[in-house]
Amino acid sequence: MTWPAPFTSSGGIDGIVVDASSGAPVANASVFVIAGPVPVADIAAVTSDDGRFVLDLPTGAWRIRAVPSSGGPADLLVNVAAGSWTAVRLEVGVSAS
Structure with missing residues (x-):
């Protein structure tokens, strides 16, 4: 099996996960990269008590969950642009009906 070459990053995603109903930060939520411009090993984070997370990623379009x-x-x-951090807000808690 061939593994992708390691990448270097000077940027990525700086985000927060909040409850869609209340806007309150969601602690201990798992945040995963589910698709991107290059194959990568599992990249994930767990939100802090204030709902924040950081993912170091190279330039490109990334789908996160x-x-x-x-x-x-x-x-x-x-x-994600080269050399910069992209701020995002994910609203969770709304179940599909």
Whole structure:
């Protein structure tokens, strides 16, 4: 098996996960990279007590998913520019009906 070459990053995603109903930060939500411009090993983060997370990523379009311990997940397509951090807000907790 061939593994992708490691990448270097001077930027990425700086985000927050909040409850869609209340806007309150969601602690301990898992945030995963589910698609991107290059194959990468599992990239994930867990939100802090204030709902924040950081993902170091190279330039490109990345699809991320936030999964709270209860309620529905949220997906977002994020474009990361070279040498910069992209701020995002994911709203979770709304279940599909």
